[in-house]
Amino acid sequence: MAKSFLILAICVLCVASIRASSFVGMPVEDICKMVPAFTKILVPGSCIDWAECGEDGEIIDDGTCLAGWMFDKNTGKCSKSSMVECPFGYNLKKPCASEKNGTFLRNPEDCTGYIYCKEGVEQYSACPMGLNFNPETKSCVYASEYPCPEKEEGNEANSICLSVGDNIRMADPNSCTTFKVCNKGVLKTTKCIAGSYFSRELKRCSDWEESDCATAEPTTEEPWSSICGTDDDPIVGFISDEVTCSGYYYCDEMENGKADRNPKFAKCSNGKFFDANSFSCKDRTNVRCLFDRCEGMDKRFANIQGDCTKYTYCNGGVSSSEGSCPEDFYFDEKTQSCTKKVVSYLGCLE
Structure with missing residues (x-):
């Protein structure tokens, strides 16, 4: 019976579509913002892909270990597979990269599904209804013969340690x-x-x-008393100054549990705006801001929040006049021109 299921599985694979595995973990870019510069990390969901992080948290280099080798996050180098224990069990991102042609693998996302390796490329398919894929026998069997393993509860925090040494x-x-x-x-x-x-x-x-939190000298202005909330409902972390696109405060966690009455103030460097969602300074075109977007710009044009076809002229960091591109054109702040190419920066979307 199991043999017939295996034959049926091969037939189904003939028309299987190729798609990528969908391991869910912290994005590489977010991990790079946490680790020291020039740290090499293992790409989440992979055993062979690595990335090197730069001084500003960007990816400055990346690569893939050669066949038969895996990336060791503790040494920051590719090593023989026999010398490395991959924290992801096996290569979820490219499971067929080091497998022989014709190999069947389980689908970590679905116990009724499986992966067929054809010349190093993954072909995903599923067993007929009511059957599960048994990775030991490489066949589709009844659920009574191979019940789906219980999924372990994920730990988002510890998932960082799967990639970092x-x-x-x-x-x-x-x-x-x-x-x-x-x-x-x-x-x-x-x-x-x-x-x-x-x-x-x-x-x-x-x-x-x-520290990482100070991208500019603190101002000498006395912050208003309620900036970090009230003593009964204190705010801890980064918050916008609610006046500009680049200014922000850091409200410290006080030992007495009350609101920070002396928060630190800083501004993102020129060309970057404060993003409250990621607690970081990002390229100005990739941040939503309802304050004057001409901040830091002089005698140049800036996108207008809410309409990617319009622009505003900046004079001394202040918006002075607005204009609109011709019909079916979009304004691109980076090229300072109207273009037919669809512009969808966060800095101009509604």
């Missing part, structure tokens, strides 16, 4: 006063001593001026 101090995207370290696959959070803030560059806690 042990003992690497990482910035905490939600706090200036703590940092994170992986220890045998478990993510641990450590708080800096009072009055110090974590520096991704220095890999340690330091003064505010050297």
